[in-house]
Amino acid sequence: MASTEVSWKLADHPKLPKGKTVAVVVLDGWGEANPDKYNCIHTAKTPTMDSLKEAAPEKWRLVRAHGTAVGLPTEDDMGNSEVGHNALGAGRIYAQGAKLVDLALASGKIYDGDGFKYIQDCFEKGTLHLIGLLSDGGVHSRLDQLQLLLQGANEHGARRIRVHVLTDGRDVIDGTSVGFAETLENDLSKLREKGIDALIASGGGRMYVTMDRYENDWEVVKRGWDAQILGEAPNKFRNAVEALKKLREAPKANDQYLPPFVIVDESGKAVGPILDGDAVVTLNFRADRMVMLAKALEYENFDKFDRVRFPKIRYAGMLQYDGELKLPSHYLVSPPEIERTSGEYLVHNGIRTFACSETVKFGHVTFFWNGNRSGFFDPAMEEYVEIPSDVGITFNVQPKMKALEIGEKARDAILSCKFDQVRVNIPNGDMVGHTGDIEATVVACEAADQAVKMILDAIEQVGGIYLVTADHGNAEDMVKRNKSGQPLLDKNGNIQILTSHTLQPVPIAIGGPGLAPGVRFRIDVPNGGLANVAATFINLHGFEAPSDYETTLIEVVDN
Ligand SMILES: O=C(O)[C@@H](CO)OP(=O)(O)O
Ligand SMILES: [Mn+2]
Numbered sequence: 001m002a003s004t005e006v007s008w009k010l011a012d013h014p015k016l017p018k019g020k021t022v023a024v025v026v027l028d029g030w031g032e033a034n035p036d037k038y039n040c041i042h043t044a045k046t047p048t049m050d051s052l053k054e055a056a057p058e059k060w061r062l063v064r065a066h067g068t069a070v071g072l073p074t075e076d077d078m079g080n081s082e083v084g085h086n087a088l089g090a091g092r093i094y095a096q097g098a099k100l101v102d103l104a105l106a107s108g109k110i111y112d113g114d115g116f117k118y119i120q121d122c123f124e125k126g127t128l129h130l131i132g133l134l135s136d137g138g139v140h141s142r143l144d145q146l147q148l149l150l151q152g153a154n155e156h157g158a159r160r161i162r163v164h165v166l167t168d169g170r171d172v173i174d175g176t177s178v179g180f181a182e183t184l185e186n187d188l189s190k191l192r193e194k195g196i197d198a199l200i201a202s203g204g205g206r207m208y209v210t211m212d213r214y215e216n217d218w219e220v221v222k223r224g225w226d227a228q229i230l231g232e233a234p235n236k237f238r239n240a241v242e243a244l245k246k247l248r249e250a251p252k253a254n255d256q257y258l259p260p261f262v263i264v265d266e267s268g269k270a271v272g273p274i275l276d277g278d279a280v281v282t283l284n285f286r287a288d289r290m291v292m293l294a295k296a297l298e299y300e301n302f303d304k305f306d307r308v309r310f311p312k313i314r315y316a317g318m319l320q321y322d323g324e325l326k327l328p329s330h331y332l333v334s335p336p337e338i339e340r341t342s343g344e345y346l347v348h349n350g351i352r353t354f355a356c357s358e359t360v361k362f363g364h365v366t367f368f369w370n371g372n373r374s375g376f377f378d379p380a381m382e383e384y385v386e387i388p389s390d391v392g393i394t395f396n397v398q399p400k401m402k403a404l405e406i407g408e409k410a411r412d413a414i415l416s417c418k419f420d421q422v423r424v425n426i427p428n429g430d431m432v433g434h435t436g437d438i439e440a441t442v443v444a445c446e447a448a449d450q451a452v453k454m455i456l457d458a459i460e461q462v463g464g465i466y467l468v469t470a471d472h473g474n475a476e477d478m479v480k481r482n483k484s485g486q487p488l489l490d491k492n493g494n495i496q497i498l499t500s501h502t503l504q505p506v507p508i509a510i511g512g513p514g515l516a517p518g519v520r521f522r523i524d525v526p527n528g529g530l531a532n533v534a535a536t537f538i539n540l541h542g543f544e545a546p547s548d549y550e551t552t553l554i555e556v557v558d559n
């Protein structure tokens with residue numbers, strides 16, 4: 001539907017009043033799982049979240065947050081922030097980047113598109129560079145997609161290929177980088193046997209090299225730039241597998257934070273700097289951690305760091321990462337067209353919105369929430385507050401992060417009575433869960449619970465309504481398990497720490513003095529997922545949701 005034809009006016013809800021302040025709280029990485037010692041949410045003292053579950057069973061339930069419920073290819077795909085917040089904000093399920101890329105590769109349509117044709121022009125004289133996360137995590141990228149693209153690019157004329165790898169250890173078990181690099185090396189050697197000059201050119205850990213987000217720390221992107229574009233890094237190796245093995249030997253080294261390295265030839269020269277006339281593809285389908293590199297690769301005017309050299313390349317993203325900025329301008333696969341999100345409806349219906357998180361999750365409740373669009377729908381109706389995150393640390397060192405500051409800002413926004421919706425993301429369970437540090441994750445969950453309490457107390461004071469939920473699991477399970485749920489041990493008999501998200505459902509709770517009597521969760525939406533939440537909070541604002549939104553989770557029974 002073109003936006004000119006959209007009727008933005010929402011019908012009044014027949015039973016629910018308008019004018020209540022609604023707090024929408026998203027706990028990042030907070031799923032529901034069996035209570036055992038690897039469940040940090042269970043171990044942590046979380047009296048507020050516990051009381052939501054125990055006090056009002058008809059106002060607490062679980063919703064699906066992974067797999068097809070959030071538009072991912074299969075039920076084995078864990079949830080993640082992008083798809084989770086997209087579903088929460090848009091109220092519908094869209095086939096997401098992972099799936100769209102799968103389809104475009106399977107049908108071969110990816111090679112017929114304008115994006116591929118644009119880079120293909122360079123194949124005769126230049127090198128094709130592929131930059132991206134090397135794992136099968138399926139959150140930002142997938143190895144099998146890289147493998148298909150390598151094959152397809154070769155069949156469509158690429159003769160010289162360089163891959164710049166970012167190691168994972170966050171969506172997959174730490175240490176798996178070596179195996180993924182071996183698989184890639186094997187594929188590249190097969191291409192070399194066919195006479196294609198194909199090599200890994202550089203690498204580094206995703207959290208230390210390239211994949212920063214929301215402009216938290218441009219140094220991260222610069223480290224990648226130096227290695228990938230300039231061919232410069234403190235660590236030089238002849239081969240990537242050897243590089244990973246060696247760099248992992250350093251004390252406390254892990255895949256997420258490996259330092260940058262470049263691969264050099266026998267004379268010590270980098271094998272794959274990016275030069276004038278080359279083609280570049282960023283492999284990740286997920287937006288947030290590629291936008292900064294996309295800006296550095298695409299913008300003529302750029303002052304975030306000294307690029308030293310700005311090669312004249314043809315650059316395409318796997319997807320277009322930002323629909324508002326149209327960034328990058330060339331891309332291989334069209335992103336999901338997420339339109340008419342709840343935020344856009346709400347500004348058209350007089351709902352004033354406040355959204356807040358700290359930097360590392362700020363875009364989750366703004367950019368992802370609004371369908372991967374930066375900016376406001378109506379600046380007069382919206383205020384977005386970003387609390388600067390700590391920079392240059394792993395979050396197990398400061399597990400409380402900025403939870404209480406987020407709680408304070410939300411509290412003040414609620415008490416100001418200037419907003420109808422106050423929306424936050426509380427990052428702790430997720431960001432600390434990703435470090436694999438169980439003790440710190442317990443502290444993180446306790447801080448998140450305190451922040452929720454601050455918000456609920458403020459809602460109590462103004463007679464408002466709260467809706468508390470999460471975007472996917474993480475902190476509720478910190479160990480890799482076999483099919484029957486038993487923890488898996490590594491070869492030394494230690495448990496295998498799970499740094500990633502999970503497949504678990506997440507809780508949703510509603511309440512507060514402003515919630516009309518008789519409101520409760522319906523029992524006829526047993527498979528409800530994150531996409532059902534938007535209709536639910538639109539109802540809490542006193543409106544019917546748009547008819548094509550996934551159905552609401554609530555009903556009003558006459559007492
Ligand atoms: O940190 C990230 O990029 C992902 C995990 O890869 O986590 P989230 O989806 O919670 O942002
Ligand atoms: Mn998340």
Ligand SMILES: [Mn+2]
Nearest residue numbers: 029430431434
């Ligand atoms: Mn996460």
